[in-house]
Amino acid sequence: MSDFDILDEEVRSCTLCTLSAKRTNAVPGDGDRKANVMFIGEGPGYNEDQQGIPFVGRAGQLLNEMLASIDLQRQDIYITNMLKCRPPNNRDPLPAEITACGPYLERQITMISPKVIVTLGRYSTANFFPNEPISKLRGKPMPWNDITVLPMYHPAAALRNGKLKDALQRDFQQIPELLDSENADRSSPLQNTLPTTTEERQLDMFAPPPTDKEPTPNSDEEPSTTESGPKQMSFL
Numbered sequence: 001m002s003d004f005d006i007l008d009e010e011v012r013s014c015t016l017c018t019l020s021a022k023r024t025n026a027v028p029g030d031g032d033r034k035a036n037v038m039f040i041g042e043g044p045g046y047n048e049d050q051q052g053i054p055f056v057g058r059a060g061q062l063l064n065e066m067l068a069s070i071d072l073q074r075q076d077i078y079i080t081n082m083l084k085c086r087p088p089n090n091r092d093p094l095p096a097e098i099t100a101c102g103p104y105l106e107r108q109i110t111m112i113s114p115k116v117i118v119t120l121g122r123y124s125t126a127n128f129f130p131n132e133p134i135s136k137l138r139g140k141p142m143p144w145n146d147i148t149v150l151p152m153y154h155p156a157a158a159l160r161n162g163k164l165k166d167a168l169q170r171d172f173q174q175i176p177e178l179l180d181s182e183n184a185d186r187s188s189p190l191q192n193t194l195p196t197t198t199e200e201r202q203l204d205m206f207a208p209p210p211t212d213k214e215p216t217p218n219s220d221e222e223p224s225t226t227e228s229g230p231k232q233m234s235f236l
């Protein structure tokens with residue numbers, strides 16, 4: 001069994017947070033474990049929970065279209081989520097859930113060692129850059145350790161808002177160039193604000209949340225209770 005298989009098994013049998021009690025399937029991740037580009041979404045929705053595979057609903061279809069526009073297919077990338085189990089009613093992730101799941105994502109990033117990480121939506125973006133809203137960060141490739149992180153709007157948000165969809169389409173066009181270039185933009189003015197170690201990122205847990213708001217990513221697939229449900233800061 002490879003280290004990756006072991007990790008997937010740990011995720012599938014995980015009981016570190018209460019989401020495990022209600023899941024049909026945990027959703028570790030999918031795709032090329034040696035991919036140059038890794039995508040990170042928020043958390044499984046209804047369809048993902050049913051199938052145990054990330055991004056298989058409507059947001060996933062849009063993602064596939066965007067990938068095709070740059071001559072990539074799902075098997076060329078690795079894709080996973082911040083949370084590996086579906087939050088009830090597709091509500092936003094809770095801080096305790098993100099904390100519990102965080103080490104799985106860290107291990108995935110270490111094992112895949114991608115050149116580029118695309119963060120989809122405000123939660124996965126806040127995992128790397130907790131102090132800036134997604135509207136400011138999207139489309140800006142930024143250095144994080146030895147990886148280039150490219151934040152984007154979540155495809156589910158783009159399904160509801162044509163302007164966000166246009167932005168997502170434009171941001172996707174940067175991926176081939178980033179994969180080609182050895183040196184992504186290392187002169188970003190945001191560079192000095194970025195937490196680079198786990199400890200720094202943990203300290204940033206208490207940073208204020210980004211001020212803008214995207215539509216709830218998973219709520220296209222099932223009715224969401226987000227507006228009345230619990231709220232929490234974006235962090236890690």
Ligand code: URA
Pocket residue numbers: 041042043044045048053054055056057059060081156217218
């Ligand atoms: N939205 C996400 O963030 N992840 C999925 O896997 C599906 C929808």
